[in-house]
Amino acid sequence: MSVVPLGNDFEIMFTKTDLAHLLYDKSDKKIPMKQIDSMITEIFDAIYEELKKGNEVHIEGFGTIAVTKDMIQPLVRIRKKVNEKKK
Numbered sequence: 855m856s857v858v859p860l861g862n863d864f865e866i867m868f869t870k871t872d873l874a875h876l877l878y879d880k881s882d883k884k885i886p887m888k889q890i891d892s893m894i895t896e897i898f899d900a901i902y903e904e905l906k907k908g909n910e911v912h913i914e915g916f917g918t919i920a921v922t923k924d925m926i927q928p929l930v931r932i933r934k935k936v937n938e939k940k941k
Contacts (some may be wrong), residue, residue: 870894 868876874890881890901919903913910920 870898 858905868889873894874887877890877894878885878887905921906918908921910918911916
């Protein structure tokens with residue numbers, strides 16, 4: 855986790871590993887890290903696919919995630935770069 859200045863405020867940024875460790879600790883280390891990593895990947899992949907289709911994603915108790923039409927292409931380019939690094 856890192857704290858990044860954002861104007862007069864700060865933004866807390868989590869990496870996928872940060873989220874995995876947080877869930878691992880919350881589960882009292884009962885869920886294997888590999889399974890947690892897989893769950894996080896599946897969740898974000900599902901959100902990404904819906905956003906790519908132009909849909910909004912509403913997560914109860916969290917909020918709504920949406921992109922405008924002009925944001926979709928940059929999102930796809932970012933995703934491709936991430937996927938290319940995995941190879």
